[in-house]
Amino acid sequence: xxxxxxxxxxxxDPAGPPILQVRGLRKVFKIRSEGSRRTENLVAVDGVSFDxxxxxxxxxxxxxxxxxxxxxxxxxGLEQPSAGTVLVGGSPLARRRRRRRRRVQMVFQDPYSSLxxxxxxxxxxxxxxxxxxxxxxxxxxxRALELLHQVxxxxxxxxxxxxxxxxxxxxxxxxxxxxxxxxxxxxxxxAVSALDVSVQGQVLNLLAELRTQIQVAxxxxxxxxxxxxxxxxxxxxxxRGRVVEAGPTDAILTSPADDYTRRLLAAVPRPGWxxxxxxxxx
Amino acid sequence: MSLASxxxxxxxxxxxxxxxxxxxxxxxxxxVLVLLVLAAVLAPLIAPYSPDQGNIxxxxxxxxxxxxxxxxxxxxxxxxxxxxxxxxxxxxxxxxIALATTAGVTLAISAVWxxxxxxxxxxxxxxxxxxxxxxxxxxxxxxxLGTGLIAPVLALSLAYTPYIARVLRSVAxxxxxxxxxxxxxxxxxxxxxxxxxxxxxxxxxxxRAQATxxxxxxxxxxxxxxxxxxxxxxxxxxxxxxxxxxxASLLNGYPLESISAGFLIVVVVVLxxxxxxxxxxxxxxxx
Ligand SMILES: Nc1ncnc2c1ncn2[C@@H]1O[C@H](COP(=O)(O)OP(=O)(O)OP(=O)(O)O)[C@@H](O)[C@H]1O
Ligand SMILES: [Mg+2]
Numbered sequence: 001x002x003x004x005x006x007x008x009x010x011x012x013d014p015a016g017p018p019i020l021q022v023r024g025l026r027k028v029f030k031i032r033s034e035g036s037r038r039t040e041n042l043v044a045v046d047g048v049s050f051d052x053x054x055x056x057x058x059x060x061x062x063x064x065x066x067x068x069x070x071x072x073x074x075x076x077g078l079e080q081p082s083a084g085t086v087l088v089g090g091s092p093l094a095r096r097r098r099r100r101r102r103r104v105q106m107v108f109q110d111p112y113s114s115l116x117x118x119x120x121x122x123x124x125x126x127x128x129x130x131x132x133x134x135x136x137x138x139x140x141x142x143r144a145l146e147l148l149h150q151v152x153x154x155x156x157x158x159x160x161x162x163x164x165x166x167x168x169x170x171x172x173x174x175x176x177x178x179x180x181x182x183x184x185x186x187x188x189x190x191a192v193s194a195l196d197v198s199v200q201g202q203v204l205n206l207l208a209e210l211r212t213q214i215q216v217a218x219x220x221x222x223x224x225x226x227x228x229x230x231x232x233x234x235x236x237x238x239x240r241g242r243v244v245e246a247g248p249t250d251a252i253l254t255s256p257a258d259d260y261t262r263r264l265l266a267a268v269p270r271p272g273w274x275x276x277x278x279x280x281x282x
Numbered sequence: 283m284s285l286a287s288x289x290x291x292x293x294x295x296x297x298x299x300x301x302x303x304x305x306x307x308x309x310x311x312x313x314v315l316v317l318l319v320l321a322a323v324l325a326p327l328i329a330p331y332s333p334d335q336g337n338i339x340x341x342x343x344x345x346x347x348x349x350x351x352x353x354x355x356x357x358x359x360x361x362x363x364x365x366x367x368x369x370x371x372x373x374x375x376x377x378x379i380a381l382a383t384t385a386g387v388t389l390a391i392s393a394v395w396x397x398x399x400x401x402x403x404x405x406x407x408x409x410x411x412x413x414x415x416x417x418x419x420x421x422x423x424x425x426x427l428g429t430g431l432i433a434p435v436l437a438l439s440l441a442y443t444p445y446i447a448r449v450l451r452s453v454a455x456x457x458x459x460x461x462x463x464x465x466x467x468x469x470x471x472x473x474x475x476x477x478x479x480x481x482x483x484x485x486x487x488x489x490r491a492q493a494t495x496x497x498x499x500x501x502x503x504x505x506x507x508x509x510x511x512x513x514x515x516x517x518x519x520x521x522x523x524x525x526x527x528x529x530a531s532l533l534n535g536y537p538l539e540s541i542s543a544g545f546l547i548v549v550v551v552v553l554x555x556x557x558x559x560x561x562x563x564x565x566x567x568x569x
Contacts, residue, residue: 108461
C-alpha cells in the first residue's frame with residue numbers, strides 16, 4: 001500500500017535535504033457519543049508520510065473529513081500525533097512553545113476569526129516582530145511595512161482593525177503575520193476557500209509570487225483541485241486518513257493513477273485552472 | 283426615560299480609528315452615578331449636619347428648609363445620614379465586585395487556558411458555590427468573623443465569584459478556539475502573554491457587563507444583611523441600617539427615613555442594572 005511508504009517528491013534534491021519530513025503520522029481521536037460513557041476510536045490520520053523540500057510547495061487534497069486539517073495541525077504543533085514523527089529541518093518540533101523564531105506557521109481558513117479584532121494591523125505585526133527580532137520601534141515599523149507591501153497592502157492599512165478589511169485583505173494580513181515569524185514552512189489550510197473566486201485568484205497569485213521572493217515552503221491544504229494546481233509542485237491525495245496517491249501536481253491532475261483521485265477529479269464542480277485566470281487576478 | 287429609542291451608534295471614520303458616539307442614556311446614567319459617588323466621597327463638605335450627632339428635641343421633625351427630609355427618631359438630619367450612608371453602601375458592593383471579579387476572571391481564564399482536569403475541578407467547585415445561597419454563607423461568615431463590613435463582603439465575594447466565572451468561562455472557551463488565538467500561539471507567545479494581551483481584552487465587554495449587574499445585586503444583598511443586623515452596626519450611617527432603624531418611626535407615622543433610604547437603594551440598583559444591560563448589549567455587539 002502506497003500510503004505506508006515514504007513518498008519521494010519533487011525534483012531530485014535541488015535544495016538539499018527536505019525541510020519537512022513526515023513519517024508514519026497517525027492520529028486517533030477518542031469520541032464520546034452523546035449520553036453513552038463508551039468512547040469510540042476515530043482514526044483520522046493513518047500512516048501519512050511525505051517530504052517537503054526547502055522552498056517547495058506541496059498540496060494536500062481530499063474530500064471533507066479525509067484528515068487534511070488534522071495532518072496540518074499536527075505539523076504545526078497544535079495537535080499531538082498518536083504515532084509518527086515530524087522533522088523540521090531534521091529535528092523534531094519543540095514540544096514547548098519557545099521564545100524563538102517559529103519554523104512552521106499556519107494561515108487558517110476563516111478570515112473573520114484569524115486576526116485579533118481589537119488589534120490594529122500594525123500592532124499585530126509589531127507584536128510578532130518584537131518577539132522574534134531585536135530591532136527597535138522604528139526598525140520594526142519599517143519591517144512591518146515591508147511585510148505589508150509584500151502581501152499587497154500598504155501604509156493606508158497599518159492603523160486599521162480587521163473589521164475594516166475585506167476577507168481577502170484579512171488573509172493577506174494573516175500571511176504577513178505568519179511571515180513575520182520568519183518560517184521555513186507555511187501551512188495554508190483552505191486559506192482561500194472562504195474567498196470569492198476573483199479574490200482567490202489574487203491571493204493565489206500573491207502566494208506564487210512570494211515564493212519567488214523569500215525562502216519558504218508551502219504546505220497547501222485544499223479540497224479544490226483547481227486551486228491546488230496554481231500554487232503547488234507536488235500533491236498528495238488523502239482518503240479516509242490515508243495517502244492514496246502522491247506525485248507531481250500536474251501528473252496527478254491529468255493522469256490520476258488512483259481510482260479515488262479520478263472520482264475526486266470528476267467531482268470538481270467547475271473546470272480546472274485556466275491560464276487566463278492568472279492574468280485577470282490583481 | 284425611553285431607553286429603547288436610543289441606539290448605540292458606532293461610526294467608522296476614514297482614518298479607521300474606531301470612535302464610539304456617546305449613548306445619551308448611558309451618559310445620563312453614568313452622570314447620576316458619578317454624582318452619587320462624588321457625594322459619598324465629599325460627604326463632609328456637602329452634608330449639612332453631622333450624621334451621628336442628633337438633637338433629641340427635634341426628633342422626627344418633618345421636612346423643613348433646615349432639614350430637607352426631616353430628622354430621625356433621635357433627631358439626626360436624614361439627608362446628612364443618607365449622604366454619609368452612601369459611603370459604606372457603595373463601598374461594600376464595590377469591594378465585593380472587585381474581589382469576585384478578580385477571582386472569577388482568574389479562575390475562568392486559567393480554566394479555559396489550562397483545560398484538562400484543572401478545568402473540570404474549577405467547574406465543579408463553581409457549580410458547588412453556585413448551589414450555596416450567598417446569604418447563608420454570609421450568616422456563617424458573620425458567626426465566625428463577627429458583624430461588620432468584612433465578613434459579609436468576604437462571604438458575598440465568594441458567592442458572586444461563580445456568577446462571574448461561569449458565564450465568562452463558556453465565552454472565553456469559545457474565544458480560545460478562534461484561529462487568531464491559535465495563530466499567536468504558533469507565533470511563539472507564552473500562555474500569559476496570550477491570555478493577558480488577547481483573550482482577556484476580547485472578553486472584557488462581557489466582564490464589564492457581568493460585574494456591573496453583579497454590583498446591583500450585591501448592593502441589595504449587603505443592604506439586606508445590614509437590615510438583618512448582621513453587617514455594619516448602628517449608629518453607623520448606611521442605607522440598609524437606615525431602612526431598619528426607620529421602621530419604628532414608620533409605624534409611628536414618620537416614614538421618611540426608611541422610605542428615602544429604600545428609595546436610594548432602588549434608584550442605584552435600577553441605574554446600575556440599566557448600565558449593566560447597556561454593557562451587555564455592547565458585549566454582544568462586539569462578540
Ligand atoms: N478534535 C477532534 N476531535 C474528534 N474528531 C476530530 C477532531 N478533529 C477532527 N476530527 C475528525 O477527524 C476526521 C478528519 O478531520 P479533518 O478536519 O482533518 O478533515 P479535513 O480533511 O480537513 O476535512 P475538511 O475538508 O472538511 O476540512 C473527521 O472525521 C473529523 O470529524
Ligand atoms: Mg479541514
